[in-house]
Amino acid sequence: MKELIRGRVIRMPFNDVSTDVIAPNRYRATTGEDREMKAQRPWIMGALRAGLDDIVKPGDIFVVGKNFGLGSHRETAVRIFQIWGVQAVVAESAARLWFRNSIAFGLPVFQLKGVLDLFAEGDEMEIDLKRWSIRNAKKPAEDHKISEFPPTVMNILDEGGIMQLLKKRAEAELGNTTVA
Amino acid sequence: MTTGMTMAEKILARAAGKSRTAAGDFLDCKLDGIMAYQGFVETHHNAQEAGLKDGLPKVFDRKKVFLMVEHHQPATNLKVAERGVLLRQLAKKYELEHFYDTTCGICHQMMVDKGHSLPGELVVGTDSHAIMYGALNCAATGIGETDSGYAFTFGELWFQVPESIQITLTGTAPNWPIGKDIMLYLAGKYGVDMALYKSIEFVGPGVKTLSMDNRFTMADQGVEIGAKFTIFEHDEITAAFLKSRAIRPFKTVSPDRDAVYAEKYTVDLSSITPQVAAPHSFGNVKPVTEHVGVQIDQACIGSCANGRFEDIEIAAKILKGRKVKGGVRLLVSPSSWDVYKQCMAANLPEIIIDAGGQFLNPGCGICASNGAFMAPGEVCITATTRNEQGRMGSKDASIFLASPATVAWSAVNGVISDPRPVLADVLK
Ligand code: SF4
Numbered sequence: 331m332k333e334l335i336r337g338r339v340i341r342m343p344f345n346d347v348s349t350d351v352i353a354p355n356r357y358r359a360t361t362g363e364d365r366e367m368k369a370q371r372p373w374i375m376g377a378l379r380a381g382l383d384d385i386v387k388p389g390d391i392f393v394v395g396k397n398f399g400l401g402s403h404r405e406t407a408v409r410i411f412q413i414w415g416v417q418a419v420v421a422e423s424a425a426r427l428w429f430r431n432s433i434a435f436g437l438p439v440f441q442l443k444g445v446l447d448l449f450a451e452g453d454e455m456e457i458d459l460k461r462w463s464i465r466n467a468k469k470p471a472e473d474h475k476i477s478e479f480p481p482t483v484m485n486i487l488d489e490g491g492i493m494q495l496l497k498k499r500a501e502a503e504l505g506n507t508t509v510a
Numbered sequence: 511m512t513t514g515m516t517m518a519e520k521i522l523a524r525a526a527g528k529s530r531t532a533a534g535d536f537l538d539c540k541l542d543g544i545m546a547y548q549g550f551v552e553t554h555h556n557a558q559e560a561g562l563k564d565g566l567p568k569v570f571d572r573k574k575v576f577l578m579v580e581h582h583q584p585a586t587n588l589k590v591a592e593r594g595v596l597l598r599q600l601a602k603k604y605e606l607e608h609f610y611d612t613t614c615g616i617c618h619q620m621m622v623d624k625g626h627s628l629p630g631e632l633v634v635g636t637d638s639h640a641i642m643y644g645a646l647n648c649a650a651t652g653i654g655e656t657d658s659g660y661a662f663t664f665g666e667l668w669f670q671v672p673e674s675i676q677i678t679l680t681g682t683a684p685n686w687p688i689g690k691d692i693m694l695y696l697a698g699k700y701g702v703d704m705a706l707y708k709s710i711e712f713v714g715p716g717v718k719t720l721s722m723d724n725r726f727t728m729a730d731q732g733v734e735i736g737a738k739f740t741i742f743e744h745d746e747i748t749a750a751f752l753k754s755r756a757i758r759p760f761k762t763v764s765p766d767r768d769a770v771y772a773e774k775y776t777v778d779l780s781s782i783t784p785q786v787a788a789p790h791s792f793g794n795v796k797p798v799t800e801h802v803g804v805q806i807d808q809a810c811i812g813s814c815a816n817g818r819f820e821d822i823e824i825a826a827k828i829l830k831g832r833k834v835k836g837g838v839r840l841l842v843s844p845s846s847w848d849v850y851k852q853c854m855a856a857n858l859p860e861i862i863i864d865a866g867g868q869f870l871n872p873g874c875g876i877c878a879s880n881g882a883f884m885a886p887g888e889v890c891i892t893a894t895t896r897n898e899q900g901r902m903g904s905k906d907a908s909i910f911l912a913s914p915a916t917v918a919w920s921a922v923n924g925v926i927s928d929p930r931p932v933l934a935d936v937l938k
Contacts, residue, residue, distance in 0.1 A: 346702055346791065350898035354905075355878070365555070377899055397703040397736060401896065403638045403652045405552065426707045426738050427638055431654035480536035482668040493560035496660045500567045 331438065331487045335457040336467075337391040337417045339449045344378050347394065348401035349428060351377050353410060367406060367413055374410050388415025391455050393445055395421070399428025408435050418457055420445050420464060433483055436491035440464065440476045448474065514766020516674035517741045518709035521649040521763055525632040526669075533673040533770070541570075541665050542648075543626055544658060545635030547580040547617045551593045552655040553636070553662070554600060569604045570665030576626050577601050578610040580617045581637075583873050586880045615846025615872035618642045618814040622726065623848045625755030629744050629762040634661060639814045639895065641733045645725035646752065647744040647762055649709070652733065672709045672738045673772035676765075679716030681780035686824045686933055689720070689727030690816055690893060690913040692777065694785035697735050698795025700775075706736035708772060711765060713743055716779040722751045723820040730815045731895065734792040784929055786891075787911040790899040798916055801926045808839045808890040808902075809921035811914045812870070813877035816893035817845030819852045825918035826858040827936045828929065829865035835924030840867035841876050867921070884909075891926055893917045 354373050364370070371383045392411065398421040399407060408431045411419060418438045422445055432439040440457065442464055449455060454467035463473040479487065489495040515523065515530060523531040525539035546553065554565040569575050577597065585591040601609040610620055618639050620626075627633045627643035633650045634640060636658045643650035653661065661667050696704060710732050712725075720728075725742050732740030742748070744762035784798040811817070811825050822842060834840045842862050844850040850872055853859055859869040875881030877894040883903030884890055890902055890909050893916075897909035910926065919929040
C-alpha cells in the first residue's frame with residue numbers, strides 16, 4: 331500500500347449507517363452478473379444523500395460517522411467504494427463486519443474519533459502510513475494519530491485483497507490454481 | 511500477574527494454538543466450521559475475478575464446510591435458480607459432506623438443528639447472524655464472501671481478540687419468549703453500538719431460566735447491538751439441546767473468575783416488559799405502551815431471530831379461538847423444517863390458519879424482502895431481525911420490531927397492542 335494517501339474528502343456526517351442503507355436491498359443485484367453494480371449505483375446511501383454516484387470521483391476519501399456499516403454482511407456495501415475508486419474511508423468508528431469485509435477487499439478503513447470535526451466536504455486529506463497519522467492539508471502541522479494495522483492486515487492490503495493473498499498462497503503451497 | 515480470560519479469549523487462544531491471549535491481540539486462527547449459503551456463488555466469482563480460473567483451488571476440510579441452497583428458497587427468480595445449479599456443481603466438486611439443498615431451512619437454524627456448531631468452537635458463516643450459534647457456548651461470527659474464500663481454502667482467518675462485555679442476568683424469565691424484548695431493551699437503553707466490536711457474555715442465575723429458543727434469539731440479535739460474538743455459558747439446557755445433535759466431540763468453555771471485562775451490566779429478567787423498536791432502527795425502542803393503537807397492515811413471525819417453536823407456540827396460544835383482524839396479513843414462517851415438524855406435532859399450523867393467518871415454508875422470505883413486500887404507507891409489526899428503511903419493499907413503509915407475543919396480539923387487534931393481559935389469560 332502507498333505510504334501517503336492523499337485525496338478529496340466526501341463527508342457523510344451520519345451515525346449508525348447500516349449496510350441496508352449503503353446498498354439497499356430493493357436495488358440489490360442477486361448474482362455476480364452485475365458486478366459493476368450498475369443497477370444499484372444511483373441508490374447508494376440514497377436515503378441520506380441523493381446523487382452521490384455523480385459526486386464521487388476516483389481518488390476520493392470518505393469521512394463517515396460512528397458505527398458505519400452495521401447490520402447485514404453484504405459486500406456490495408464495500409464493493410461500491412472500489413467501483414467508485416475511493417482510496418480509503420475514515421470513520422469515527424466502523425462496524426465490525428463491514429470493516430472486516432473492507433480489509434478483505436483491499437479497501438483501507440481507518441478509525442479516528444472526531445474525524446468529522448476535522449474535515450469539511452472537499453478538503454484535502456493526507457493519510458500518512460509511515461507515521462500512522464491523518465491530517466488536513468489546510469493544517470499540515472496538526473497530526474492526528476490512528477492505530478497501526480497489524481502485519482496480517484497489512485499483508486492483505488498490500489496484496490490488494492484477501493483473494494489475491496489466497497491466490498499467492500495457493501500457488502506457493504499447491505503449485506497450481508485448479509482443483510486436481 | 512496474569513489475569514484470567516473471557517470465553518472469547520479462551521476460544522480464540524485455543525484456535526490460534528496459544529495458551530493465552532488478551533483483548534486487542536491479532537491472531538491467525540484455525541476454524542472449526544464455516545457456513546455458506548447461496549452467496550458461495552459470489553465467493554466463486556470473486557476467486558475467478560482474482561485470477562483463479564476454476565474458483566477456489568480446494569476446501570480445507572470437506573467435513574467442516576457447511577453449504578446450503580438457502581436465503582432465497584424455493585428459488586425466487588430465474589437468477590437464483592441458476593445460482594442453485596452452480597451451487598450443486600460446487601458441492602459435488604468439493605465433495606462436501608454437509609450440503610443442504612431441497613429441504614433447507616434458514617442457514618443458521620440448520621447449523622444448530624444439525625449440530626454443526628458446538629461448544630468451545632470457533633465457527634464463521636457468510637452472514638452477520640452466524641453470531642447466533644454463540645447460544646451454544648461457542649464463538650461464532652459473520653464474515654463476507656470474499657474473506658470466506660480464504661477460510662474455505664485454508665481453514666484459517668485473522669481475528670482481533672475483542673474486548674468482552676459481561677451481562678449478568680438475574681431474576682426469572684416469564685414463561686413466554688422474551689429474548690427479543692431483552693435485546694430491544696438493551697439496544698434502546700445503551701444504543702446499537704453498545705457492543706461495537708465486542709464479545710457479549712451472558713452469565714448469571716437468570717440464564718438457567720431462559721430456554722434454548724430464547725438464547726438463540728438473544729445471541730442472534732447481538733449483532734444488532736454491534737457484537738462480534740454473543741456467548742452463553744454451557745449448562746444442562748445446552749447439553750440437552752446438543753445431546754442428539756452434535757456431530758463431533760466438543761469441549762465446553764467458561765470464563766475465568768478474574769477475566770477482564772470492558773463493561774459489566776446487570777439485567778433483571780423479571781423487570782423486562784414488552785418492547786417495540788419503531789422505524790427505522792433496532793435502537794429506536796420504547797415500551798409497547800407508547801405505541802399502542804398504531805394501525806397495522808401486516809404482522810410477521812419468523813426469521814433466525816424468532817422463527818423457533820416457542821415463538822410460534824405463543825402466537826398459536828394467543829390466536830387459538832380468535833381471529834386475525836380483517837385486512838391484516840399475518841405471516842408465520844418457521845425457521846427450519848425440523849421446527850416446522852415440531853409445530854405440526856403440536857397442531858400449531860392449523861390454529862394459525864384457522865385464525866386467518868398464513869403458515870409459510872421455512873426460510874428467509876419474510877425477513878429478507880423476498881416474500882413480504884409492503885407498499886408505500888403500509889405498516890408492519892414483525893418478530894424478525896431488522897427494521898431498516900426499505901427492508902420490506904417500499905422505503906415509505908414502516909416496520910416495527912417486537913416479540914412474537916406482541917406481534918400475534920397486535921394481529922388480532924389490528925393495532926399495536928400490549929400482550930400482557932392476553933398472556934396472563936392464555937398462560938394461566
Ligand atoms: S432470517 Fe433474515 S436475518 Fe436471518 S439469515 Fe435470513 S435474511 Fe438474514
